[in-house]
Amino acid sequence: MSALLDIIPQSAQVEVHRPWPRHIVTAEGWTHVAQQIAAGRATLLDLWAAGDDAPAVHMALIDEASGDIAVVSLPCPDGRFPSVGALHPAAIRFERAIQSLHGFQSTGAPDPRPWIDLGFWDVQHPLGAREAAPAERSAYTFLPVEGESLHQIPVGPVHAGIIEPGHFRFTASGETVVRLEERLGYVHKGIESLMSDVPIAQAAKLAARTSGDSTVAYGIAFAHAVEAARSIDAPPRARYLRALMAELERLANHFGDIGAVCNDASFALMHAHCGVLRELALRVADGCFGHRLMMDRVVPGGVSADLDASGASLIREMLSHVRRRFPRLIELYDNTASLQDRTAATGILHTELARQFGAPGFIGRASGRNFDARKTPGYAPYVDLDFTVPVLTAGDVNARIWIRIREVEQSIALIEQILDRLPDGPIMRALDAGTARGEGLGLAESFRGEVLAWVRLDGQRVARCRLRDPSWLQWPLLEAVIEGNIVADFPLCNKSFNCSYSGHDL
Amino acid sequence: MHRPLTEARPAPDDMATAELALSVMRAARRRLGRSLAIRQVDAGSCNGCELEIHALNNAFYDLERFGLRFVASPRHADVLLVTGPVTRNMRQALERTYQATPDPKWVVAVGQCAADGGIFAGSYAVTGGVGAVVPVDLHISGCPPTPLQLLRGLLGLLEAGN
Numbered sequence: 001m002s003a004l005l006d007i008i009p010q011s012a013q014v015e016v017h018r019p020w021p022r023h024i025v026t027a028e029g030w031t032h033v034a035q036q037i038a039a040g041r042a043t044l045l046d047l048w049a050a051g052d053d054a055p056a057v058h059m060a061l062i063d064e065a066s067g068d069i070a071v072v073s074l075p076c077p078d079g080r081f082p083s084v085g086a087l088h089p090a091a092i093r094f095e096r097a098i099q100s101l102h103g104f105q106s107t108g109a110p111d112p113r114p115w116i117d118l119g120f121w122d123v124q125h126p127l128g129a130r131e132a133a134p135a136e137r138s139a140y141t142f143l144p145v146e147g148e149s150l151h152q153i154p155v156g157p158v159h160a161g162i163i164e165p166g167h168f169r170f171t172a173s174g175e176t177v178v179r180l181e182e183r184l185g186y187v188h189k190g191i192e193s194l195m196s197d198v199p200i201a202q203a204a205k206l207a208a209r210t211s212g213d214s215t216v217a218y219g220i221a222f223a224h225a226v227e228a229a230r231s232i233d234a235p236p237r238a239r240y241l242r243a244l245m246a247e248l249e250r251l252a253n254h255f256g257d258i259g260a261v262c263n264d265a266s267f268a269l270m271h272a273h274c275g276v277l278r279e280l281a282l283r284v285a286d287g288c289f290g291h292r293l294m295m296d297r298v299v300p301g302g303v304s305a306d307l308d309a310s311g312a313s314l315i316r317e318m319l320s321h322v323r324r325r326f327p328r329l330i331e332l333y334d335n336t337a338s339l340q341d342r343t344a345a346t347g348i349l350h351t352e353l354a355r356q357f358g359a360p361g362f363i364g365r366a367s368g369r370n371f372d373a374r375k376t377p378g379y380a381p382y383v384d385l386d387f388t389v390p391v392l393t394a395g396d397v398n399a400r401i402w403i404r405i406r407e408v409e410q411s412i413a414l415i416e417q418i419l420d421r422l423p424d425g426p427i428m429r430a431l432d433a434g435t436a437r438g439e440g441l442g443l444a445e446s447f448r449g450e451v452l453a454w455v456r457l458d459g460q461r462v463a464r465c466r467l468r469d470p471s472w473l474q475w476p477l478l479e480a481v482i483e484g485n486i487v488a489d490f491p492l493c494n495k496s497f498n499c500s501y502s503g504h505d506l
Numbered sequence: 507m508h509r510p511l512t513e514a515r516p517a518p519d520d521m522a523t524a525e526l527a528l529s530v531m532r533a534a535r536r537r538l539g540r541s542l543a544i545r546q547v548d549a550g551s552c553n554g555c556e557l558e559i560h561a562l563n564n565a566f567y568d569l570e571r572f573g574l575r576f577v578a579s580p581r582h583a584d585v586l587l588v589t590g591p592v593t594r595n596m597r598q599a600l601e602r603t604y605q606a607t608p609d610p611k612w613v614v615a616v617g618q619c620a621a622d623g624g625i626f627a628g629s630y631a632v633t634g635g636v637g638a639v640v641p642v643d644l645h646i647s648g649c650p651p652t653p654l655q656l657l658r659g660l661l662g663l664l665e666a667g668n
Contacts, residue, residue, distance in 0.1 A: 120594040126630045157599045160578035162546045162560050164553055165596060186595045187550045190629035205625055212554025212650065256560075275564035276511060282561070292652060293554055502552045 004061070004068040007036040014073070017439040018228040022058075022071040030059075030074040031082045037061060038087040043358035045069070046452050046468040047084060047094035051102040051128035052196075057081045058466075060441065060452060062358075067377040071441060071454075076104060079128075083109040090357045090473060101192075102128035113141065116185035116505060126193055145171040145179050153487065157186045164501035168490075175486040180479045188505040195465040200226060200300055200431065203462040207453065208295050210467050211503030216242070216249040217446030218467065219298030221453040224379065224442025225465075226300035229457045230431060231438075236423040238302035239380040244418045245285070245294045245303075246444070247411040248315075251322075252281040253447040254404040254411075257498050261401055262333065264491040265342035273329050277322055284318045287311060302428035312419050319412055330405055343398040347481045347493035351393055357477055360449025360470035362407065363497055365391050366399035373443045373450035385417050400496040407447075435459040446470065448500065469503030511565040515572065516658050541573040542664055545583035545607065549600045549639075550590030550632060554650040555617040559587065561653040574660055580606040585663065591619040591632040592639050604640045612643040612663060616656065621645050 009029040014022040025033065037044050037059075045060040059072045074081050083106040085092035095106040096115030103125030119137035123130045145152075150171050157165035167183040191210055195203045207222035208215045220242050227234060234242070259274025282292040288311035289297050297305045333339065349359070354367035364371055372389040374382040390406035392399040442453045449470030456464040478497050482490055546559055562569040569575065577583050580603045592600060604613070615636040618624040623634035636642050646659035 118595045120597065121630055123630050157596065158547060158580075158603055162548075162556055162576060164548050164551070164556065165599065186599070187548065187590065187593055188595055188631050189550055189591060189593055189626045190631035191626075193631075194626065194629050209552040209554070209625060209649075212552040213557060215552075215554065256557075272565060275561075276566070279561060279564050279566050286652075293557065293650070295554070295649065500553065502550075 004042060004063045004066075004070045007041050008033060008070060008072060014439065016229075016437055017071065017441070018231060020069040020071065020441055022073055022439065024073050024075065027074060027082055030057075030072065030084075031087075033059065033061070033072050034082070034084040034087045034091075037084070040355070044084070044088060044090055045358065045450075046454075046466070046472075047091050047098070048454070048466045048468070049098045049102045049104055049127070050456075050464055051104075051125075052464060055079065055102075055104070055128075057098065057104065058454070059084065060454070062377075064371055064376060069377060069441070069443075079104045080107055081105075082107050085109050085111070088356075090476070093472065093476060101126060104128065116188050118183075118185050126190060140183065142169050142181050142183075143179070147173065147178070149173060150178065166501050170487060170490070172487055175488070177482050177485055177487055177490065180482045180490075182475055182479060184475065184501065185505050187502045189502075191506045192466065195462055197458075198462055199460060200457070200462055203455075203465055204299055205296060207465070207467060208298075210506065211446075211469055211471075211500040212293060212295070213253055213500065214249070214446035214448060214451060214469075214503065215293050215295045216245045216298055217444045217451050218453070219296070220246060220444035221442045221451040222455070222465075222467070223298055223300045224444060225440040225453040225455040226431070226442075226457065226462075227440065228442060229438035229440030229455055230434065232301070232429060232431070233380075234302045235426045235429050236381070237425045238427045238429075240418050240422050241303045241305075241307060241427060242298050243381050243385070244307070244315075244415060244422075245289065245297060246446075247415045247418070248281055248285050249294065250411050250447040251408060251415075252278050252285070254408050255281065257495070258329075258333075258401055258404050258408075260498075261343070261397065261492060261495045262339060264495050265339055267336065267339045270329060270333060270339075273325070273332075277325065280318050280321065284314050287314045299428075301431050302426070304428070306427050307422070312422075315415060315419060319415060322408075322412060326408065333401070333405075340398065342489070342492060343401060343496075344396060346397045346489050347485055347496060349395040349477055349481050351395060353477060353480055354395065357473050359477055360473055361445075361447070362400055362403040363449070363474050363477065365389065366403045367395035368393040373445040377443065379443070381418070384421075385414055387414050397492050397496040431460075433460065437463070448498065449474070451503075467503075467506065469500050469506075471499035471501075471504040474499045475504060512568045512571070513566055515661065516654055541575075542584045542660070543575060543577045543582050544585045544587050544660075545577055545580045545603070546587045546589070547600055547603050548589050549596040549620070549636065550593035550626070551617065551619060555589035555620075558650045558653050558656060559589075559616070562656055567653050567657055569657070569660075572661060572664065574664065580604075581608065583607050584611060586611065586613045586640075587616055588613060588636045588640075589616045589620055591623040591626040591629075591634060592636055593632050595631070597633055597639055600636075600639055613640055614644045614646060614659065614663065615642045616646050617651060618647060618649045621647060624649070
């Protein structure tokens, strides 16, 4: 803990918070930590608020070198806290969301505009002191853009394809995008509110439906948090089965993404072939665990479905098919000049920006950020498995495809190791009938990056749960990446990011 | 060497056909021929339904062989395929999409959330199902429905009115 302890001022520590410490700081201490994050001495993982009986804001941070994690909390009974976003831009949207959802004011915040709340609800500050929304919706002001011959292109919320809704406001000079501004929140379902004071099993179902493409990863992150709060571990076989499901999920999503990016460059052949591989992975998941997306198969305490011998042979059969087919697709991607022309040097995310935002997943790893929650902080069973984390520095659409390609290869190797070493034993450890309060923080590496789950348990119920999708720290970077590219390359850039709307909007 | 990946068409779902018979007139077949243009609208789904709707286009299901295809604009659509509990933030966009779709048109609500809000029902942020916002002709259940369930429902829509 030394490195992180150095930047967190001497302060009271919350006893029931596991597995990493939570410190209660003063406003000065809060700003000090924010300054340290801004100086690059720690990475901001999340910034959220609790508006219940003990109003407070919380920051989760990580020392990427050591893997140490800590939560820093500032009680704010008067509903005010010093802005982190004023020092560290990655915090700006978190603070805007806190202001809209909880009604807490971040003093000195650079952008006071609402976020997530689009003015359609009956209430204001639904997670804080609720009050009736004003009768008139106030107009939203997009950032000003000045210059000659500029035009705007509003896109969404309903998009042209089969994708989630959101609004993109492009300002273009001829074909070149000079600014993109996102407006999100259209699929906000109030998940944090629905997860307040509910039985653990109900909260697990909601966590599994936060972003359907990452349902396994959400299940694992939530289970990690609950198990930490209860100081228990799932049985070894369950940990292995979770990793098996997580790697199947990663394979399916990466196949889908690789094909979909190529499709947005009008190269439908890759899309068709990758679609077949994705379907095979989903059918194997269905054959093994009874659900194509493996929803609700990871639960606090273990897993709800076991793997039998026929399931294992289904998986091995699928892997051997992929091992034959996938290299030919990589070759096709790599040797098609017209496709490379679209993906190489397009939508570059600079390494410094990726570092500053702690860009999760393949987005960070394509821009030099060597981070993967399976390694740092690491969790079972990955600490016992042999795999590498691919990292590139070009930061373009092409690099984001190549990271996925390399991760497919790693996932295949991981699944083979898991099948070879799968321990016998129970798949579930019952959560005891404890009545105590406990807090837990859990991480899991989804295909898109690390998912965070923070819970406060009150006996058998979840008093409060915070879920942070990796997209929170990726969406803002898409705005930077598209700048200077042509409008027609936006679908490529966007698909190469493939951020979750639902996971972000909650 | 290889057999084609595309699989035999499934039987139309009996329940789906029964539900449809109430709302789809015989004229549909005559007016549209064997073709339906579908505009998908995500009205707050977790994106699980979108993944399975996407799968309809892969080589195994090959939706277009049935005359069903996804279009980019509601102006070109016969069918709105709506997912999600309809968040309050999407309500207006769904209404406008519905209004932009020319008659005759049908609305298919996909997934448990679209039926009644599902697990998200009761939230300050959702309306509680597609039927609360626009008239629904067919429900396809599941969380999410499998591509086969989706295909059965859509074939039912196509064959109703025979």
